[in-house]
Amino acid sequence: YGHAGVDPNFGAGGFGGGFDGSFDFGDLGDIFGSFFGGGFGGSRRRANPNAPRRGTDTGAVLNISFEEAAKGCKKSITYQNIINCTECGGTGAEKGTSPKTCPTCRSCDHCHGTGKIIEKPCHVCSGQGRVRKSKTLEVTVPAGINDDQVLNVSGQGNAGQNGGPSGDLHVYVSVRPHAVFERRGDDVWCEMPVTFTQSALGADVT
16 A cells, blocks of 8 residues: 555554555455465365375385395395285275264264274274285396495385375395495495515516
């Protein structure tokens, strides 16, 4: 509203001129809503508990030798992973049964917002729909990999929920030190002791 809007001579009750000092914050909400897709200052939308959710990532450590890191290799790695229960197919209900509609309100604390109640939980996963299991996977290690480098194996992490995709497996590579050779960047160094005669006259050493 121009200079009058910031002039300290005008009281806080109004902006002067023809403006009566009132302002409809509902209009402000409409303005913000047009930009951000919702009412300004409105309640946060609760996430749908039945929506597909991606599984979490998991990690494992792989120890390899200096030669394996230099030339590349394939290694089998065993790690703990969360998978969908094979007994109930991930539903959490005992085989031959299925979750029932929540009798309380179809979406409440009694059913944790899912709208469903498992009357007879699966005896394997205790109604969780997922279990922790040891898994063995063959991993391809590229030649020239560095110590502490991380290999990402897509889709081999923990299982998702409600039909969501699995997470990733992060393989943390640990290269064991070599007795003779040392890596510095992309170069390989070694310390070779020689005698005074070899140094003075030159020699072929292994």
